[in-house]
Amino acid sequence: MRLAARLADALTDPAVAAGVAHADLAEVSDDELGSLLPAAYRVTGEAARPSSSVRYLVQIAGRERQPRYTPDACRRMFEALAEQSERRDWTDAALAVSSLARCTGPWPDVAAPARAMTEFLLDKDRVAQPYALLAMAGLAGDRAVRAVVERLGRDAGPIALEQIAVITGLAPAERALLADTDRVASFNAPPPLEEAWREIAGTPAYADFARRALRAAADRADAIQSGAVPYRADKAFTDREVVALGHAARVALLRDEPWLPELLGRLLPGISVAPTAARTLPSQALLYELVRAGQDFPTPELVTAVRTVRVTARHAGVPKQLDKMLKKLDSALAERTDVALRLPTLGFDGEGVLRREAGGRYAAVVTVAGTAGLTWEKDGRPLRGVPAPVRRDHGGLVKEMRDLVKRVDVQLLTLARALEGGFTVDAVHPYGWWRTELAGHPLARSVVRRLIWEIEVLPGEWRPVLPEAGEDLPDAPDDARVRLWHPLRSDPGRVRAWRDLLTERHLRQPFKQAFREIYLLTPAEEETRVHSNRFAAHLVHYRRMFALFRARGWASRLLGPWDGGDGDDAVRTLAAGRWQARFFHARADGAGDEELASTDQVRFARRVAGGWREAPLAEVPPLVFSEAMRDVDLFVGVTSIAADPEWTDRGPERAYWERASFAELNESAQTRRDALRRIVPRLRIADRCSFDGRFLVVRGELRTYRIHLGSANILMEPDGSCLCVVPERRTAGGKVFLPFEDDRLSLILSKAFLLAADADITDRGILAQIERGVRAP
Template sequence: MGDSFIGTGPLDPEAAELLAESIRVPVNRFADWPAVSTRVVEVGEALRKASIGRRYAWNHPLKDTKAGEVLAGLPTEDLRAAGLWAMLYRWTGGTDRTHLDLCNAVTDVVAVRRLAWTAREISVLLDCAARYRNSYHLPVVLKLPVSAAARLGDDELRALREPILAARTRAAECFEDMNPDRRGTTVKQLEQLAGRLGHEADDLPAMILNDLDAFGPRVREALGERVKDRALIALLKHAVGVSSGARPTASWRKQAARLVAEPVHEAVRQILTVLVAHREELVVSPSSHGDYGFPVYLDGGNLDMARGLVWAVATLDAAWVPSLLGDLAVTAAVRMAGGWGELRSERLVNAAIGSLGERADDAAVAQLSRIRSRLRRKTMLKSVDKALSTVAERGGISRERLLDRTVPDYGLDADGVRSEAVGEHTAVLALTDDGVSLVFADAAGRRLAGVPMAVRADHADVLADLRREVKELKQMLPTQRFRIEEALGSGRVWDGAEWRAYCLEHPVTGRITRALIWEISTDGGASWRAGLPAEGELSMVDGGLLVVPADARVRLWHPVRADRDEVAAWRDRFAEERLRQPFKQAYREIYLLTPAEESTHDHSNRFAAHVLRYGQARALLTSRGWSAPSLGYWDGGYEGAAVRVYRDEAGGAEFRASFDVTLIATETDGGNPALCSTGRVHFTLDGVSVALRDIPALVLSEAFRDCDLAVGVTSIATDPTWADTGRDSDHWDYWSRASTADLGAAAQIRREALRRLLPRTKIADRVEIGDRFVRVRGNKRTFKVHIGSGNILMEPNDSYLCIVAKPHGGKQLFLPFEEADGMLGVILSKVFLLAADDKITDPTITRQLV
């Protein structure tokens, strides 16, 4: 460590006069200055004179400036003199903007250099920062003294105990007033210095669980007195110190594993539970242009603490960890309400993914699978795919086979039921047609209406675990359904043994797969035969049984590979046996290349020029695995493309489908896009455009099906109120045309289903199914219900009838499949209502029937 620029006595009067004259402040400002070397004055004067009349850019403050040349030409030891001069200038309270900018620039440069600071010099630097009166800029002022102190050895640091703790106290007092972009880092560094001094505060650092977001107060309320627990405070302080990189260091994780042990981890569970339920809140900030609001999810310190806790529980042996991390990732991956498309916290999502990847057990893999089904941003999908692939490589299997093998069974039997004694009662957890149920029975086996008081009072922990499993199962079922539907669209192939173990006989996935048509090949894929699972084998469409050998190839049947007769036969069987599928398979739409698309070569205009409700379209495409664009009133926000990758298992290729959309600006959307128009659909392979004729039929059909679904569900043509509210709109012509247009593929499937269903009903003699409409003969009037949009026209003059109806419940009428928009149920509901039009009492409808 070199000679100090700071002596032990007061500042020399002549040096004080020189400084007062150059800085243009009264000499009494230097009354309590320490004895500063004349070299500090000389260096400071050189910098000050070089900066006269100069303003400094925020990003490159000293670039191409005289002051920058002066600083660059200084010997290494004189950089300390420059830093001292800049900090001492702040001590005087100087207000010249040029000099303050210069001070900021100089301290930023000097702070990153490894210089031989003396303890006396660092003490003066800290004292200068403590005297600085502008709380907002305090993080900038603290940067140099904190970085200098951090490079001292522990013995040298102890000599600075008082000024370091004083700086920590000052930072805590004005934390909420500091620059929010810098305060977190500054306070974190001060906490680390205090920790090296062996100073253990009895309270939380100012940067965490504060009032700068809604999360901090909620956690304090939930924890109550436990927030003062020293062991918890130690963990939270360690958590907030997690590195900003993708993964924490090995030493950090080792210390975290020690701190998160009993009894602290129950408090951690409560903090993370509060975080899962936490949502962003709109903060209103006044400005010269009027008040404006922006969403705040987590303040910087609380975000770092949350990330640290997520990583800290990575190795915690507790059953609640995987599901809670899964919930947190799904919640944090949602776009903030009132924002500009930004997520709540991508860093928090990636931390949860990384923590689950570290655990690598079956429960963690199941949650990674669930998270993957909900994510759409490429960077996060890459993270979860990497975590899954890493775990799969350890086991020497593919990622898809890993996901098959790690679906939890929750102790359910082959029928999807589990009975468990809870005191004198029995809890029955079961998968049902309606989802998941948890019921209790008494000692005599009688089913009870609710949870017995004895269970609530004496077995609260068991009840909590059962409810957690119900929640997990409810989340798991749609994830597995989507994963299996993806396998249908990709043409994935299982071998017979794994298909039987992980698809057919698994109590969770089996609930889905046993209602689907499968096909097998015993000759290496040269020929395939299809059947429906029955008694462990496959029942063909004609009723014959297919034995599935262990070495057979098994895949989901898809109508694009079948002829019309086979498709019709399967649909007849599902109708006759009243079999319901978890998603459309027998009735799945198929999309073949048209002559118009052959002529456009590399793109399709089949779904172009439609007007969609943007928010609904975006949500639907996202639920189907697309990365939907964020449209808005900003540069680059007026157009974009929804994107999804479709894998062709047969060829081993991945095709990237793009569906172009454009923002439709309106004067009434309040800055939040309400409508968008559709454009072309096109494909690439490895970044190169692909001709439509070269896209595998399965990939093309599935991609077009998603696009048609988006148009069919979210088009304004399906809005029955548009006839009243949109008549003066620019899109009235589109609505008038599209609301009664020729049927697309999805509506054609709906028409076929209606032709099978309605003849079996009590109103069969009152309905006729044409090309586009279901014609309904009521007792007062005759109606036409459009099979595509659900809109209603009244004969004889085709006047419009507005009815906003709910889907017809499946309990009233069997439906062979579920639709994303429920339009089949909506049409059936309207048909039954109109067939008895003389019994309608709703005045909003009856006055239209006159």
């Protein structure tokens, strides 16, 4: 008997429930799941308790996957949920409407149960699902629609009222899709359909509403700033208007409307800063809702506007919250390659220079070379600072130029993040467009030219080029393909050559590319098949790791001494939403004031019909696998207690510290070693340094030291005792060119310079450790 049939029996006959209480529903099809869910929602009461575990299994699958409903299953779902309102004083309009959105045939007549649920929800004043409630009322009849419109209209605000009027004029299927987009309305409904937002955005009536709503919001913000509307902190828009504007923004962002950048340029500053000197803002709720809309459908103009607001907002908590949200926004933009690389010229010439005259003899000059820099000239001669006459007579210009520098740097950062994020989608571009709009763009060129690109000069033949190195671009047709070079696709010899070139010419790339770590499937991972233990069983400083999750765009709940706080999986979506990586971790016993976590498996899932299905590691695209594992390596490598030189005896954690502090090098540490092999021969202490496997060996006057290239911890010869040196940010011995930014690399070099001149050390704490071994018999 098929599993679906056994589950159906278990939902109606508690006597057979035990046999499938822990079944894996992966083999149950989406159509079978849609048939099971109505029966699951009918399970209630003490007599059905043995069936409850099966009910939970089915309901959880319904929340995670995309069930498909026959017309009969839709009818049964409506009837089951209407019965719940009578039996359990509960019902879920969004769950009911979601079954219609996934119906595989003509909609059944569900007017009676829809009317019962609508009346129940209005009677109980449960209107937290406004879109689903409007869709439900449309099924129940005109009287129900009028009642719902009247209730939702109370204290809604004019923008929300207009949205309600627009929704009531939509077709029933359009109302159901709109309800499906409301992800926070129901804990029980499945993930939104992939086509839902596209269908809504393609509805002319709703697209027109989106423009009117956002323009009305910007006009209101302008009126508040001018004083035409009285200012009240966080009261510029009602709760319903915030939700309506969030929907309007998603539609406009998805459509990439040409009028939107200018409008956002008014709206975001207008709602984020009080018109007075108060450290409040007109609408914190709308600001965050617009950023969340951008996380769904980002554009570079929105990201730039959010970064600008992050600088100007005076409310103490807003910049910190925007920093968290910007991580997800950057990650999302990187995967929306159709718009991510768009960049305005802002009046700069072809060489990335903009000049503005100030009073005839003076000029402001902004030059973009990696970052934007502002200088001042008098009669064409450069000056050290802002000339006094300009500061006195042209204060507005000074502010404008300084703001322009900040804006350009924000846009360049956004572009770099978008390009790096394109690795997992293996983004390709037409050569003609790339040559003019990226490599030849006045601003983008400073980022693009320092990266290695591949041009498909013949079918299947890719030629790499680094424009900043002075290489001529190859002859190729405008429709030839261009993509970022990735070391995973290159042979080791070519990778070494690029790394040598960057080091010799002191070229720092916008992000780590030539020196990028790669992660290939190991034999152990082929054995475990669906999970990797490569980064399991580490002890880490949890709060530091949690901060890195946010910084790298991974979503995770905070662990702590509360219900459900014992463990979680950090999740990142990659490859334009097609793949998902999950990194499991759990709370560990604290050591003193420390909060520790233990690391566990990494698993992957692919998106199938709007839901996530776990996938074998061998089926994960190599670039997706490598980029996800690179992040996890970063989390563990940076936050492991093994990298803490001051860690002392603290029970069983000490055994882990001793084992991991000097362990074999992982991929990031091997890349660090590769960089050091190029850097060290150029240093004045080169004759005192050598490499031995996982160590940089430094010969001092008093002792010889072995610096581990992973943890940066130090062993002293000849006895192998540990030397604790508090980390320093500054690299001793002057400025050293590093081909990429890496705190651990800087720390190792700093320690190497210090220990090569150990006879000059004056720190008594360090000297005592060194001399203890030197004086020993």
